[in-house]
Amino acid sequence: MVIPEPRPCREVIILAANTIALLIPYGPAFSREFVVDLGAWEQPAENSVPALVHGIKFSDGVEFDIRMDGDGELVVYHDEFVPGEGGIAERCIESLSTSELKSKGVVTFDELLSNSNFTDAWGSTGKTVDIEIKIPHPVTKIDTDQYLESVFDLINEGVGPLDLPDKTTIVSSFSPRISTVAKSSSFEIPVTRLMPRIRSWGRYWRIKRIVAMPHFAMTSVPTMASSFREEGMESIGMALDYIVGWTRFVGPGKTVGIRGKGLRRLHKSLRGMGIFVWPAPLGIEDDLIDAGVSLVSDNMNPDLFVKPDGSVRWPRPASQPLDDEWRDAFTSSDVDEYGDLIREASSSLPEWNELSSERKSEIVVQRGRRSFWQGSEEKWKSESELGLPWGCPRIIGHRGSGKTHGG
Structure with a gap:
């Protein structure tokens, strides 16, 4: 099954409707943040080593761009491309040397992998x-398939010696070619395509989103799930x-959501596949994790x-899951006690790899039942020993510790 590209005859209508939708920011209920103690934390620059080290320790993992x-x-x-004067072609990352980029503060993948904390x-x-x-960027005239194949080889070269457990790494791209090239390259790390397709050109993120609207409006989650699974x-x-x-x-077809019938349709479409979304407003974080x-x-x-509804914000639901005792402790505590309780829970709760087989099975089976996963409970249990299944929700740090500029 192939995910359709937009039909030209519908582009004007689609563009108008969805431009309005994505130019409207999320409302106050999604954007409010309640902070008990701001402390002295300074957010590190996105995609920097400090940002990625903080993100992977603080949450269930990180996303970064290469x-x-x-x-x-x-x-x-x-x-x-890097900021500055001159034409785009001469400022594209693919046109600059490693030494030039490092002089501008850009981190290499090898530098990140040499950091043992990460x-x-x-x-x-x-x-x-x-x-x-x-x-x-198209101005570089670099062939996408050859580029992806080269990047896959370099990822393998860097990550291979780490001997990482299963279900700890995924490689993604907006390119519709990622799956095909991964197969032809015998790339063994799981890959996924990001939707809707964001083109690799354009100076302004908002314009890129507008250009992506026809593709957004022509695709649905059930169609994507079926196609990706194939x-x-x-x-x-x-x-x-x-x-x-x-x-x-x-979009076309039946609507999915994170509550009620929409959530049931979402689960029936996914059948245990993982789903990662962005952005992730704090006000609906619990709803997303519960879904x-x-x-x-x-x-x-x-x-x-503290989240907008006054409940505690626990940032590691997958890699350091709360047990019933700690949930009860947070529920029965006052807001001004959350900070101390979070620090205590962080130091005392076992991480995923430290959990007993029984506890891992309990978590996975509970999620599998709620989300209508395919297969038997025994299969889910055996897979949980290899790593946390993709269908279990995670909180991932965007560009490490959150984006600090741009789209």
Whole structure:
């Protein structure tokens, strides 16, 4: 099954309807943040080593962006080109040398992998790392398939020696070619395509979103799940707009959501596949986790203890899950006690790899039943010993500790 590209005859209508939708910011209920103690935390720059180390320790894992520079080395960078004067072509990451980029503060993938604080957490504490491959700007005239194949080889070269457990790494991209090239390259790390398709050109993020609207309006979650499953992908990465808000009614087919019948249809479509969404407003974080949806979050402040509804904010539901005793402790406590309780829980609760087989099975079976996973409970239990299934929701730090500029 192939996910359809938009039909030209509908583009004008689709563009008008969805431009309005995505130019409207989330309302106050989604954006308010209640902070008990702001403390002295300073958010590190996105995609930096400090940001990624903080993110992987504080939450269930991190997402970061990689590109291949002019010397054929992987660097951790989001945008197509560096700031400055001159034409785009000469400022594209793929046109610049490693030394030039490092002089501008850009981190290489090898530098990140040489940081033991990062790799130790990645390999031994049930964390998840989402490596997003950014496609070069068209002005570079770099062939997408060849580029993806080269990046896959470099990822294997860097990650292979770490001997990471299963279900700890996923590689994603907006390119519709990622699955095909991964198969032809015999790339064994799970991959997924991000939806809707965001083109690899354009100076302004909002304009990129507008251009993506026809594709957004022509695709639905059930169609994506079916197509991705046929291609062998185990997870879907998508914009929050597909499952939350009135924009979820724009696409074809039956509507999915995070509550009621919409949630049931979502689970029936996924059948145990993982789902990662962005952005992840703090006000609906619990709803997303309860729905079995992993979220890519910009809320990585360790001093943020309380969500908008007054409940505690626990940032590691997957890699260090709360037990009933700790849930009761938080429920029966006052807001001003949350900070001390979170610190105590962080130091005393076991991480995923430290849990007993019985506890892992309990968590996975409970989620599998709620989300209508395929297969038997015995199968889920056996897979839980290999790693946390993709269908279990995670909180992932966006670009490490949250984005600090751009889209």
